[in-house]
Amino acid sequence: MSEAPTQAPADIPARPALPDHLSADQRSPHHLAAVFEHDIGIRLNGKERTDVEEYCISEGWVKVPAGKTLDRKGKPLLIKLKGTVEAYYL
Structure with a gap:
């Protein structure tokens, strides 16, 4: 019997855990640069959103641009x- 590997292969970088509250704005205290080194996806009510600027899973909201305003x-x-709200790595 062979055991399952306990570590990820060396060529795949480890991904940080996705936070409860994340912002794409670099001036925000909720911005984590390490998370943005990887592609992430956001689902709101089961539908994938590609325009999310900020999210909070526990409070159940996302912030998106209001058109071109x-x-x-x-x-x-x-x-x-x-x-x-569901956040996941792609």
Whole structure:
């Protein structure tokens, strides 16, 4: 009998655990650069979203851009959508 390997192969980098609250904005305290080194996906109410700027799994919301509207600093204006949020690595 052979045992299952206990470590990932050396050529596959380890992925950090996905946090409960994550933001793509580098100025945010919820931004973790190590997570963004890998591709992640977000599902809201069972549908995949590709435009998510920030999410919180425990509170059940995501923030997405509101069309082409910009705030006074030139950043996209975000709206909060509520529902069941799932985050995963691709």
